[in-house]
Amino acid sequence: MKKILAFIVCVLLLVGLAFGARYYLLASTGNTRESSKTLNLYNWGDYIDPALLKRFTAETGYQVNYETFDSNEAMYTKIKQGGTHYDLAIPSEYMISKMKREHLLLKLDHHRLKGLENYDQRFLNQNFDLGNQYSLPYFWGTLGIIYNEDTVSAKEVQHWDQLWSPQFKQRIMLIDSARDVLGFTLITQGKSVNTRSAADLAAAQGKLSTLMPNVKAIIADEIKMYMAQGEADVAVTYSGEAAEAMSHNSHLRYTVPSEGSNVWFDNIVMPKTAKNKKAAYAFLNFMNEPKNAAQNAEYIGYATPNKKALALLPKSIRNDRQFYPDDKTIAHLQVYDDLGQKWTEKYNDAFLEFKMVNR
Template sequence: MRKLLTGGAIIIAVILVLLGLKTYLVQAQDNQQHSDKVLDFYNWGDYIDPDLLVKFTKETGYQVNYNTFDSNEAMFTKIKQGGTSYDLTVPSDYTVNKMIQANLLEPLDYNRLVGMNNYYPRLLNQTFDPQNRYSIPYFWGTLGILYNKKVISASSVAHWNNLWDSKFKDQILLVDSARDILGMTLVSQAKSMNDQSTADLAAAQGKLTSLMPNVKAIVADELKMYMAQGEANIGITYSGEAAQAMAKNPDLAYQVPSEGSNEWFDNFVIPRNARHKDAAYAFINFMNQPQNAAQNAKYIGYATPNQKAYELLPKSVQNNRQFYPSQVTLDKLEVYQNLGQKWTEKYNDAFLEFKMTKR
């Protein structure tokens, strides 16, 4: 009898173990399914309306893990190293091309995309990604001059060369970007922002160094805050950053110098090592919806490439030529090209040497 009881106990124990194993496997499967309902999103800081992330999760069930970077170079390095997997990120134009060449991006499956007919044709098929095989525009804009119109007239900063006027001593904030600041200097010398001449770059560096007495500081994202607070009278920055500063300080205005500037594009791309590609496509489709793109444009202040979203914006925004430039201005804008490692290093070195002259 004891043997029978012992055998029965063994059978019961085995059943319990099997039941426990089944429960564990079900839980593991549930956890795996839950972990698949994730979007690992790598974006610039303060570059999406957080309410849209909440709305996306509510509508799709995907939880968003949101991480930020402060430069294209930092983002590129992190993606290339591959230690962390991201499903979606937002490089600028020339960096898209750089990532394509480094085989870091997943070609887009247009059968999985919805709403692509909402985009302005002019903003698609750019040279950094012909036929948009790897990227879709997120925002676009310009590089220009943000200024305090109570102190400075529009005509006094109508040209890049005006910045070198001694009356602006210690009044200018520069965005901390080699391509942008050397680019504006090259344009002031009637050169291309994509110039690859050693002599031209040296001349630009020399001229830029002579601007230093007028430079109050070289800063990053905080430039818009400083301008809004009246810490400086002039800031060289991006149109969207200018819009955010102007929203906080009505004394500010923004313009693109008449000789031309940079037209930039920030873009959605899916890294090749993305683990949740369904989530990435779901989010792109979500942001392709005009009402979501319009909400994001109003929050961020940058120009939307989504024509249907543009039509939902207030007329005051649609007609604002500071942020949706006229064709005359557009014709004088340049998109940054991927200069390659050699020339990227030359620009970075020239800019670093310039920054080292700051007193």
């Protein structure tokens, strides 16, 4: 009996070791699934209509493994480190420049793409990806000012400089972003949001420090919730965040200062470690279809670069100049460049010092 029990114990141990080894191997490959019938998509949180993913699976047979990140830097780090095989990812313009330079992206085969003619030409061939060799537009938007019209008049927030007015003491929330906050401060001084001048950056940091009495909080995604709940009268945030807050509070309005701001682009790219290119191209073509792009834009709240999709949106959306500004406004908007590690750190350090004062 003892021999039998010992034999059973040995068998169980071997099975356990085998299972553990198998589990380790699966875990060590990362979370992405490797299958000819699976698309591994790496995206921002809540940045696509879930119904579209279901429709894509129904139409193509490809299951979607959807993973999320909360910053361009987190996405970049995970892809650079390897061990994952995302077929598509959705970074912002400056990060696309960085990933191109470091050979982390695959060139797109335009012969396998459908619907490129659907895009508004203004959002193609940008400096961060000339000829759209590595990316396709997904959403675009602006940095601006959201305010409660019950307590703030439109004329009081038409320019960035007005945020420094004493009347806004402890009434402003800022998005937690070095490039954005230093960017609008640089604009008030007539400088580029991409300056690599130590003098310009020091001057901007100095001016920004004088904004502190007016700052109630510096926060990230929660800014839309707080504004919707009336926790502040004014906030600096992105157009899509503003749109969501406005959908919950009819007293909120959004404006882009006439002297200029940032226009950002989130584009779809194919990391060099992509395993299922066939599924990736199927998804790109699926999202290029006007009806799908329109549904996604209506769900997310950001502006679509697909002109045929725009035509399908309700008039109340496509004619809203808060989120689809006219050409005159767009002409004054600036796109962020990849500043490189040295200058990125300088911006981050300057912003960190500003935030430390806020504490």
